[in-house]
Amino acid sequence: MGIGVSIFLIAVGAILAFAVDAEVSGLDIAVVGFILIGAGVIGLLLTMFLWGPRRRSSVEQRAVYDDGAPGGRVVEERRRYDDGGGAPPPAI
Numbered sequence: 001m002g003i004g005v006s007i008f009l010i011a012v013g014a015i016l017a018f019a020v021d022a023e024v025s026g027l028d029i030a031v032v033g034f035i036l037i038g039a040g041v042i043g044l045l046l047t048m049f050l051w052g053p054r055r056r057s058s059v060e061q062r063a064v065y066d067d068g069a070p071g072g073r074v075v076e077e078r079r080r081y082d083d084g085g086g087a088p089p090p091a092i
Contacts, residue, residue, distance in 0.1 A: 009043065
């Protein structure tokens with residue numbers, strides 16, 4: 001369930017829980033609305049915390065010295081991206 005579907009469930013649930021005043025025999029529309037709100041909130045939390053951080057990145061910095069220039073210190077930065085699976089690379 002994505003973020004859009006979760007927000008849609010929350011919106012439909014809120015409409016059913018707070019705005020609709022219809023009666024169906026054996027069914028309380030407000031309870032159905034609150035169930036949809038709960039399902040949307042759970043789906044939103046799962047999407048954000050479990051399936052959200054799919055891309056991991058690490059930054060490796062290494063100092064390279066140039067002997068020719070006085071005080072010539074050059075810093076080189078490399079970024080590596082890991083799109084899933086396995087443990088993240090060790091920090092240096």
